Amino acid sequence: MEPKANHPARSDHDTFKKKLDDSTVLEESSAATAAGDSIRSIRGKMDPRERALVRKLDWYIMPIVCVMYFLNYVDRNVIAQARLNHLERDLNMAGNEFNTAVSILFVGYVLMQIPSNMLITRVKPGIYMSGCMFLWAVVSACTAAVKSYGGLVACRFFLGIAEAPFYPGATYIFAIYYTHNEMAARVGLMYCGQLLATAFTGLISAGIFAGMDGLRGLTGWQWLFIIEGAITAFVAILGLWLLPNTLEDTPWLTTEESKLVQARIERDKLGDALGKVTALEGLKQACKDKRTWLFCFMQMFHLSASAFNTFFPTVAETLGYNTTVTLLLTCPPFVLAAAGSVLVGWSCGRFNEMTWHITATLSVAIVGFVIAASTLNTAARYVACFIFPIGAFSANSVIVGWASSTLSQTTEKRAVILAMTNVFGHIGYIYGAYLWPDSDEPRYGIGFGASAGFALLSICCAWVMRTLLIHDNRRIRASTSEHVNLYSY
Numbered sequence: 001m002e003p004k005a006n007h008p009a010r011s012d013h014d015t016f017k018k019k020l021d022d023s024t025v026l027e028e029s030s031a032a033t034a035a036g037d038s039i040r041s042i043r044g045k046m047d048p049r050e051r052a053l054v055r056k057l058d059w060y061i062m063p064i065v066c067v068m069y070f071l072n073y074v075d076r077n078v079i080a081q082a083r084l085n086h087l088e089r090d091l092n093m094a095g096n097e098f099n100t101a102v103s104i105l106f107v108g109y110v111l112m113q114i115p116s117n118m119l120i121t122r123v124k125p126g127i128y129m130s131g132c133m134f135l136w137a138v139v140s141a142c143t144a145a146v147k148s149y150g151g152l153v154a155c156r157f158f159l160g161i162a163e164a165p166f167y168p169g170a171t172y173i174f175a176i177y178y179t180h181n182e183m184a185a186r187v188g189l190m191y192c193g194q195l196l197a198t199a200f201t202g203l204i205s206a207g208i209f210a211g212m213d214g215l216r217g218l219t220g221w222q223w224l225f226i227i228e229g230a231i232t233a234f235v236a237i238l239g240l241w242l243l244p245n246t247l248e249d250t251p252w253l254t255t256e257e258s259k260l261v262q263a264r265i266e267r268d269k270l271g272d273a274l275g276k277v278t279a280l281e282g283l284k285q286a287c288k289d290k291r292t293w294l295f296c297f298m299q300m301f302h303l304s305a306s307a308f309n310t311f312f313p314t315v316a317e318t319l320g321y322n323t324t325v326t327l328l329l330t331c332p333p334f335v336l337a338a339a340g341s342v343l344v345g346w347s348c349g350r351f352n353e354m355t356w357h358i359t360a361t362l363s364v365a366i367v368g369f370v371i372a373a374s375t376l377n378t379a380a381r382y383v384a385c386f387i388f389p390i391g392a393f394s395a396n397s398v399i400v401g402w403a404s405s406t407l408s409q410t411t412e413k414r415a416v417i418l419a420m421t422n423v424f425g426h427i428g429y430i431y432g433a434y435l436w437p438d439s440d441e442p443r444y445g446i447g448f449g450a451s452a453g454f455a456l457l458s459i460c461c462a463w464v465m466r467t468l469l470i471h472d473n474r475r476i477r478a479s480t481s482e483h484v485n486l487y488s489y
Contacts, residue, residue: 050264053257057177060252062189064242065170068133069193071232072166074201075140076105076159078228080313081205082221084323090219093149096434101152102310103433106426108160113426116165117419118283120172121412126243129169133236136162141229144222168419171400173244175414177261179268180405180488181349188345188397192338195393198309199334202327204228210324282412291468292417295403296424298358298461302399303425305365305454306392307432308447316385318442319378329382337389345397352488354402358395358462362455365391369455373448392455399458406469406487428454465489 079087079102088098120128139162143155174186205224213220244250247258286292308315312333317326340361348357368388372381400421407417436447469487476486 050260053260054178054182056252056257057261058186060242061173061177061244062186064239065173065190066193067235068129068166068239068243069170069190070197071228071235072133072136072163073194073197074228075136075232076163077198077310078140078201078205078224079156080310081201081327082224084205084313084317084327085209085213085219085221085224087221090221091146091149091152093152096437097149099433099437101149101156103430104153105156105160105163106429108157109164109426110160110423110430112161112164113168113419113423114283114416117168117172117415118280118412120165120169121282121415124245124249125169125173126245127240129166130236130239130243132162132165133239134233137229137232137236139229140232141226144218144225144229168415168422171404171418172415175404175411175418176247176265177244179264180401181268181352183404184348184397184401185342185345187400188341188343188348188394191341191345191393191396195334195338195341195389198312199331199338202313202330206324206327209327278412282410282414283416285410285413286407286416286420289407289413291465292407292420294461294465294468295399295407295417295421298458298465299399299403299421299425300428301454301458301461302362302392302395302428304428304432305362305369305451305458306396307429307435308388308392308451310429310433311436311444311447312385312389314436314441315372315444318376318444319382329385333386333389336386337393340390340394341397344394345401348398348401354398355462355466355489357398359459361391361394361398362459363391364388365395365455366452367391369448369452373443373445373452376442388451392451395458399462402465402488 083098088094093101116132136159139155139159143152143159146152146155170190171183171187174183174190178186205220208224208227209220212218212223215223218226247253247261250258253261313326313330316329317323319326319329321329344357344361348354365388368384368386368391372384372388375381375384400418403417403421404414407413432450435450436444440446466489469489473486
């Protein structure tokens, strides 16, 4: 019988409380046996002071991060709505040129991620991320001025470079302030920003296309880029004051609260945690760990299965409605997917379990992909359009939170890991853009079939990771008689 998590003994915890003026937490865990292992269900019973601290962190960190990620994805994905307002005709695009314009963003995105997260451990992350956000707002607004396919490709490439630091940077900030059991729910809540962006961009676009197309000589898609770029720039300026930087430089935390945050993170470290290292050493640690590459492929297959996102309005158009109705129909599936992402993230942290959560959510996605590929019936296909987004997107917070907590031996290694998994994940978006060719409409069997296969491969990676972590836990337990934290799976 092997416990998945082994928290400090009560006497050790009392020492922490004495040293930090009674400010740390008393956690109680209850064990449940399954498949020969004792799986701990984290009940999350906190000292009132720690509960108040976590609530305060949520109020200060989560709203601004969610809004910024919402706009990150709006500016990235608005090209999907612009396509329905004759973007390709106005820029004389043909063949796979739209697919290339979609995928080139992720080339810039991938190139910038790892260097950015190596840098973020050496600068003030809040200021750095807000500055990058202002840059992508400018690039996004400038897209309205392009006159050719080449200009669109250039803007998309630089937009990817500017947007790259945000997502891994935000998860790095979470890792500074939250424990690994709290990470998945927060990442899931942030991920709602992406899903709601996909949902409400359709509504926003429908209004702009209907009311502003032709205004002052500009097309509806040009106004769309200008308006959303301006809003993003405004929020970026607010972020300079609202995003936290480091524990020592967070004005809304008292000295005692900062000590408590630090104590929580120290207590949450795994049994094989290491001391501070250089950014380059953190990169070397990440590359040498075989589990890094398994998480990278797990996320790559998962996001490859989610590549339908950019083409969702195009898929919805096959239902046979006009542009306005099509854009409105894209909203409800992603609102439901956002709710599912939060629920799954909460459940993952609540029960301290990852493998079955990934298996269940991606299995739901596979069912949706199969239904969508096998019928052109309007009702059945629209039902499938609810099923596969819920399954595909709900797994993201589990994978990111799992990677962050498993590969957190040093702060520098964790920062690189978060970037590497995101890099590999978005490589899937590069080739995924070519799985939805116009020649395959209206069924899009290639895209849906490939997405189902990718989801299955991600599930397989999760089970291989589970096997590796069971072995690592046995090794850690054999090396010490002290109470230490073990890997969750």
